[in-house]
Amino acid sequence: MWPLQDSNKAATLASNYVSVYATHGKSLLRTFFAIYWVKLIVIAVMQLFTAACDLYGPAYVLQKVVRAVQQPVFDPIATSLLVLSLYGIQVVGAFVKAHMKFMNDVIGFQFGSSLRSMLFEKALKLNAKSKKEKSAGDIANLFSTDVNSVMEFATNMNLIWIVPVQIGIVLYLLYVLVGWAIFVGLAVVFVILVINAVVAIMLGKEQEILFQAKDNRMKVVNEVFGAIQIVKFNAWEEKFLDKLIELRLAEVVSIWKYMRYYLVLMMFMFTTPVLVTITIFATFTLWMQLSLTVEIVFSTLALFKSLQDALFGLPVIVMSTAQCFVSVKRINAVLLMDEFDPSDVQTPASNAALKAKYALDRTVLAIDQGSFGWHTPSDNTDSASKSNKKVEESSAYEDNAATVLFAGVNLTIQQGQFVVLHGAVGQGKSSLCAALLGEMRKLAGTVFVGGDVAYFAQQSWIQNATVRDNILFGKPFDAAKYASVVEACALTTDIAALPAGDRTEIGQKGINLSGGQKARMSLARACYSDADIFVLDSPLSAVDAIVQNEIFTKCFLGLLRYKTILLVTHSLDIIQSPHVHRTFLVQDGTVTESTPTHKRANSPRPISSVAPLHPPTAYWAVDSQDIVDDLVVTLPRYDDHKTLMPEEHETGTLVVEEGRAAGRVSKAVVIEYIGAIGGWWSMIVMLLLTLAVEAIKVGSDMWLSHWSNQSTSLSPADFRANTNHNILIYGILVLATCVATLMQISSVLVYGLRGAKKLFSEMLHSLLEAPMLFFDANPIGRVLNRFGDDILQVDMFIPFSFAPILVQTASIVAKIVTTIAITQWMGLLVLPLMAVYGFLGSYFLAPLREVNRIQKTTRSPLLSLVSEGIDGSTTIRAFGPKYLRRFNCIHDDLLEAFVGARFVAVASNQWFALRVELISCTIVFALLMGIVVMHDAISAGLIALVITYGLSIPANLAGLVNVWARMETALIAPERLYEYIQLTKEGERHTPLDAASTSWPTHGQVQFDQVSYRYKPTAPLVLQDVSFTVKGGEKVGVVGRTGAGKSSLMMSLFRMNDLAAGHIRIDGLDIADMGLHNLRSHLAIIPQNPVLFKGTLRNYLDPFVEYDDDQLWIALTKVQLADRIGADPDKLLGPVEENGENFSVGERQMLCMARALLRQAKIVILDEATAAIDHDTDQLLQQVVRSEFATSTVLTIAHRLDTVLDCDRILVFDQGRLVQNDTPAALVNAGTGIFFDLVTEGGYSLEKQL
The missing domain is CATH 1.20.1560.10 (ABC transporter type 1, transmembrane domain)
Structure with missing residues (x-):
């Protein structure tokens, strides 16, 4: 060419x-x-x-x-x-x-x-x-x-x-x-x-x-x-x-x-x-x-x-x-x-009067008498979609033009403040972030943003590129800053474990990363941008207590020491932390400051081991035109940072080059x-x-x-x-x-x-x-x-x-x-x-x-x-x-x-x-x-x-x-x-064993026998020689630091890839001999990143029309969603938009749980199932799990340890190996070990929990 x-x-x-x-x-x-x-x-x-x-x-x-x-x-x-x-x-x-x-x-x-x-x-x-x-x-x-x-x-x-x-x-x-x-x-x-x-x-x-x-x-x-x-x-x-x-x-x-x-x-x-x-x-x-x-x-x-x-x-x-x-x-x-209308958000460059007003008290984020709602659909939109929805995810929106999600909101955040937003699931925390970014329809009032913004979306967005390219996001490579960002976001160990380090290619939507790794990589992208203001929507929900503390200390209190942070979180430890300057409660369409009186005086953040980024340039100290000019940058070419050596490329590449035949179309094809x-x-x-x-x-x-x-x-x-x-x-x-x-x-x-x-x-x-x-x-x-x-x-x-x-x-x-x-x-x-x-x-x-x-x-x-x-x-x-x-x-x-x-x-x-x-x-x-x-x-x-x-x-x-x-x-x-x-099949959909085991599984016993597992033939093992047995009806927690192999355990149980070694048996039957449809249809999962398919809510909950409406309403009631769905005129026939975007992430997880309740599977896997849900709702749902799945085997993968502390046993993983296997009390009473460290560093009250 x-x-x-x-x-x-x-x-x-x-x-x-x-x-x-x-x-x-x-x-x-x-x-x-x-x-x-x-x-x-x-x-x-x-x-x-x-x-x-x-x-x-x-x-x-x-x-x-x-x-x-x-x-x-x-x-x-x-x-x-x-x-x-x-x-x-x-x-x-x-x-x-x-x-x-x-x-x-x-x-x-x-x-x-x-x-x-x-x-x-x-x-x-x-x-x-x-x-x-x-x-x-x-x-x-x-x-x-x-x-x-x-x-x-x-x-x-x-x-x-x-x-x-x-x-x-x-x-x-x-x-x-x-x-x-x-x-x-x-x-x-x-x-x-x-x-x-x-x-x-x-x-x-x-x-x-x-x-x-x-x-x-x-x-x-x-x-x-x-x-x-x-x-x-x-x-x-x-x-x-x-x-x-x-x-x-x-x-x-x-x-x-x-x-x-x-x-x-x-x-x-x-x-x-x-x-x-x-x-x-x-x-x-x-x-x-x-x-x-x-x-x-x-x-x-x-x-x-x-x-x-x-x-x-x-x-x-x-x-x-x-x-x-x-x-x-x-x-x-x-x-x-x-289109997205940037004029909904005023900046120092666009509004001199607001610049002068807010410069007096160094305000960098402000909402003055703001009223917001999600955009009204066009007239040809299905009437079924016109319902009153309070949503949390920024990509969702309110269909009913007559209903305002927020009215009369007043909010001011000064430069350098560390501010936390909290509230129950579905109350609109993410929507408030969207309003500050100009993504939500502004119906009245003023929104002011006084600096460059870095944004972390609740559902991490990852590019199909290398780890380094994802973090740099087009910015020039600065080795010192890059190293600081990687350390502050707790990515050093994870990157070292990847086949080609930070030159490893990430698959579509981060498919070869764990949820915690995707979250920390997205956070690293935001940090490397060196913006003035950080809007972070639940970046810690997918990480364990140790990593949460590390990020909180090294990133929020260290790297971003001089930056303005608006953090959305459910973590009570962070909400109540003395290092947080202000907290706001989002509830019922209002935003109310909930900062205790003794914390209102801004105290300096403690010194961290990670050097902070440069303090932001205050907009009141420079001419507005200087800020505008700063946005005009030389755009890098797509391959500017791809400097892999051949051997690095070979080990770090995930996405293979698309096949292209040579010569005339083959006779076989014809x-x-x-x-x-x-x-x-x-x-x-x-x-x-x-x-x-x-x-x-x-x-x-x-x-x-x-x-x-x-x-x-x-x-x-x-x-x-x-x-x-x-x-x-x-x-x-x-x-x-x-x-x-x-x-x-x-x-x-x-x-x-x-x-x-x-x-x-x-x-x-x-x-x-x-x-x-x-x-x-x-x-x-x-x-x-x-x-x-x-x-x-x-x-x-x-x-x-x-x-x-x-x-x-x-x-x-x-x-x-x-x-x-x-x-x-x-x-x-x-x-x-x-x-x-x-x-x-x-x-x-x-x-x-x-x-x-x-x-x-x-x-x-x-x-x-x-x-x-x-x-x-x-x-x-x-x-x-x-x-x-x-x-x-x-x-x-x-x-x-x-x-x-x-x-x-x-x-x-x-x-x-x-x-x-x-x-x-x-x-x-x-x-x-x-x-x-x-x-x-x-x-x-x-x-x-x-x-x-x-x-x-x-x-x-x-x-x-x-x-x-x-x-x-x-x-x-x-x-x-x-x-x-002509692609190779992942396995047989149906096998003779399926017909011989129509009532399987009856007890839900799960046995791992010297299991080793990898994601592709040439990749390193992510599970190594894992052996354990879970009795039928037993409730088992699976914990470990981010990337320890917890999700890989789940992938192996669902036979997403063949085992490298060993056997997995359910009720004595080797799952390798079972048809994939029979195996997976008898397991229930509530995933970390739930996906809802477009259609009606009823069709999602009951895709094969196996249950009546009463059963569906009972399930929705148990997961605290009956009121939310009942407020929709179309009720169960209400729409589920593409990717479930008219529901918050927390609500999507709750809908997944409702579907699992309907199936009443003998084996249930909860993969960070309540990560996007507030503490109170989480406790209610945990009670539902204990009562409704009383006879089922439940494997709970969690970073929130209070969701697994009452489990019968805890499996602790580290670097793909099972390192601890005992009751929570025994593991805590041992006084040492990974689980003990996770509990103590997470600040859990052991006597109360155990």
């Missing part, structure tokens, strides 16, 4: 497009024409010139040559010069056409680049309301499908007017030949155009339905594979398989309806010439009582065949125009959606695809129908030759006497052509859709059964690319390319065979030229395949970045505008890699197309010179037929090149789909 010119780079194109877009009514099409109108006029002139070159042969040369051979004295020199002039004009036209198409293609990908850049920039700015209406899956679909539709239109838009112009010119020339008979033919054309127009309208409507069906499917695909671990934990693969198959079926029905309309267009495209010619000839002979001559017949035929290319483009024009208007509407709808569409019989049927169509067409042309020769061989009376017979035969042949064409195209579309259905189903099955190792190493963008663009290729592009390939190939072969049979040895001159054509084709297609594969693999990182960027948009925005610009820069870098491959493909296509045109011109020249030499041995009718065929061969060859290139691109899709279809 060569570097792109500046004029083709994404940033340049988008900047120009955005400025013009703003001044042209924010209309994408008006902006397009405003930017490219000069080039479009130049292209239009070139298009007219090439159209004239194409008509020169059939409109002038053919008639002249036919007249010349019919003259008593043949003039070979004049005829040869005529042929030579045709050759010269065609060669010039070929060069102009190639340059014109190249310009068109460049405009197309420039337009696409602009749209993608604008969409990504907009996606990062969407506010909460807009993000509800358009999910990450929707935006990804716009990127992969809708932008392609608009590009297709931009590339072919000149055909919209050139086809009618060509039709008009041809009709005039025909009028000169056949007189007013042409008006009858024109009436037929008019009827066909009206039918096409009606079909186009229907096509456009069906296109909208199809796109909506595709959107619905892609949303679920994004949800399922974005949370595939949760799906596997709950054995929901079959549930989501059924759901996706159902959505796919609706999509396939839409595709078939769409194809039926396309079939009508294709039908008329192939049959219009013969329908019009028979109408004209019948009128000319029967009504006008005139004789058909060779010149009239074949000039008419040649003129209509010259329209074949234009008519071939007619369905493409109609289809791409319909798709374009639908796609433009969808893209523009996103570009016009509501054979598999043929099997998917129906096997070899389907190929035989399509080939036989294609041969039948071409045989009938050649037969009808030969009959016309025979008919027209009668004008000279028979008397006028005999000729007229045979007219009815000749028209009848020709009419039968025309009818047969129409029927055969309909059958041929239908067979291709039907078989193609059958293959697409099968490939989708097989890939879906394979991915749902793939091991977690695969998803660790492959970002979701690759999966979305397969389900998006690659499925689109097999749905539409392969059938729509294969039908023309069959037709064009058969047409070329038929014409060449016919011309060789007529011209005999002179026609053999064509064969070497066809050999050159074949050689060039093989020479060209090999690199084209590789370029197309590169396009596919460079598209996946784009889709991954879109998904990742939308998920983290709140965090990115909180850090400031320069971070938004950085992500836009990263996107443009990735886009340019994709566009670079696209540019090479465009240039290569036109390089080859030009050479094909030159070969075609030479073939025509050879055939016509053969006629000059052999004119006295061939009848005038056959000479005219050879010329007609010869003149149409260039269009056939050029058309074949275009559709074959598209087919080559499209065939890479099944190759990529089969790559995923």
Whole structure:
């Protein structure tokens, strides 16, 4: 790939497009024409010139040559010069056409680049309301499908007017030949155009339905594979398989309806010439009582065949125009959606009066009479979603516009203060943080932020990058500061244990990190930013007591000693700490200061072992412009910090490079695809129908030759006497052509859709059964690319390319065979030229395949970045505008890699197309010179037929090149789909042991026997020689420092990977011998990071409809959510938004617990199940666990030790080994050991707890 010119780079194109877009009514099409109108006029002139070159042969040369051979004295020199002039004009036209198409293609990908850049920039700015209406899956679909539709239109838009112009010119020339008979033919054309127009309208409507069906499917695909671990934990693969198959079926029905309309267009495209010619000839002979001559017949035929290319483009024009208007509407709808409004938050730079006011008491965070609510959805939002929701997570929002979440809030925080927000679950702590960041809708009052902000979201957002890149977050590397941050965030030991240290790559959404590691890495990112103000939403909920104390001391009291901290926490130790300056209680829509009177005097924080970051520059001490200038930074390139040595890269890389086959698509893939569409019989049927169509067409042309020769061989009376017979035969042949064409195209579309259905189903099955190792190493963008663009290729592009390939190939072969049979040895001159054509084709297609594969693999990182960027948009925005610009820069870098491959493909296509045109011109020249030499041995009718065929061969060859290139691109899709279809399964879903153990498990005994476990074959062991037994019904706590192996214990129990050694038995049965569905469906888990799937609340709680409403309400009551859900008008039928974003994180954990209560599993795993819940609610839920799971085995993984101190036993892990196993009392009474340290450092009252 060569570097792109500046004029083709994404940033340049988008900047120009955005400025013009703003001044042209924010209309994408008006902006397009405003930017490219000069080039479009130049292209239009070139298009007219090439159209004239194409008509020169059939409109002038053919008639002249036919007249010349019919003259008593043949003039070979004049005829040869005529042929030579045709050759010269065609060669010039070929060069102009190639340059014109190249310009068109460049405009197309420039337009696409602009749209993608604008969409990504907009996606990062969407506010909460807009993000509800358009999910990450929707935006990804716009990127992969809708932008392609608009590009297709931009590339072919000149055909919209050139086809009618060509039709008009041809009709005039025909009028000169056949007189007013042409008006009858024109009436037929008019009827066909009206039918096409009606079909186009229907096509456009069906296109909208199809796109909506595709959107619905892609949303679920994004949800399922974005949370595939949760799906596997709950054995929901079959549930989501059924759901996706159902959505796919609706999509396939839409595709078939769409194809039926396309079939009508294709039908008329192939049959219009013969329908019009028979109408004209019948009128000319029967009504006008005139004789058909060779010149009239074949000039008419040649003129209509010259329209074949234009008519071939007619369905493409109609289809791409319909798709374009639908796609433009969808893209523009996103570009016009509501954005995050930074003006909701006042800064020293934006408001001098507030700067002066708050500078008096050094205030850096303030809310004055603030009222806030979450954004109101658009009118078309399902009424089920309009309920009163108090939510905690910043990505959630209040649907009811009449309800205000906060009213009359007053809050001021001075520089350097350490402030804590606390309150019960779901009261709005995270929402208050969102209000300070400008993410929440400000209804009244003022919000002031006096400095740069670093934000820690309640659910940690991790990039698919190295540990170092995640922490640096685009900032320059400072070794001393970096080391201090890593130590203060308690990451030193964790990083040392990673395969390549801080150069280790982190998987999608931090999939290869524990919850505590993700939290501390996100905290380190915030600390390294060296901001003035730190808004930290529950950063300590996922870490143990020792690590909590370490972070509190080294980070909050040390590294951030001079910074302003707003911390959200449930920890009573921190809330009551003497080092916290102020505390605020968030409750019932109010924010009340709860600081004890004796703490209101700001006391200095104690000295920590970690040196503090530099004190912030006070905004009152500098000019506002200085602050603004500080945000304008040089944006780093995406790979600036990737300086891995090869050996480091090998051990630290998690995400593998996306596979890309080499060479032509393998025979195995082709054979598999043929099997998917129906096997070899389907190929035989399509080939036989294609041969039948071409045989009938050649037969009808030969009959016309025979008919027209009668004008000279028979008397006028005999000729007229045979007219009815000749028209009848020709009419039968025309009818047969129409029927055969309909059958041929239908067979291709039907078989193609059958293959697409099968490939989708097989890939879906394979991915749902793939091991977690695969998803660790492959970002979701690759999966979305397969389900998006690659499925689109097999749905539409392969059938729509294969039908023309069959037709064009058969047409070329038929014409060449016919011309060789007529011209005999002179026609053999064509064969070497066809050999050159074949050689060039093989020479060209090999690199084209590789370029197309590169396009596919460079598209996946784009889709991954879109998904990742939308998920983290709140965090990115909180850090400031320069971070938004950085992500836009990263996107443009990735886009340019994709566009670079696209540019090479465009240039290569036109390089080859030009050479094909030159070969075609030479073939025509050879055939016509053969006629000059052999004119006295061939009848005038056959000479005219050879010329007609010869003149149409260039269009056939050029058309074949275009559709074959598209087919080559499209065939890479099944190759990529089969790559995923052939993935290794994680294990058998069902085994014979399942049937023999229908009542299993009866007791819930869990036995680990010398278990060793790792996440991938080459990775180090995360569990080493672990042995213990848990009795049925026993309550066991699992503790240990962060990263000790607690979550790995859970992963091994669910068989997320095969054991490296040892056995795990439940009630005496080895889980390795059990089906995965049976195993996982009998275990219940409440995960640390709960994920709720979009749908109704009832569907989430009871996905298989196994319980009645009363049982659901009982479960909700037990987890303290009955009042919250009961306040919703829709109650159990209320909506669960994507990722459960209309519930706080704590509420999501409580819903997971409600679902576990319903299942009443014999073995329950609580993985930090109450980490995001306040202390009082946690104690209530712990009582529920003890009473409701009294007979179940419960394994509780916890950092809050008060949740496990009343367990029967405690398992203590350290560095993957089981180091302690005893009752809590025994472990504490020992006076030493990890558990004793955790209890004492956590400040727990041992007598009270034990």
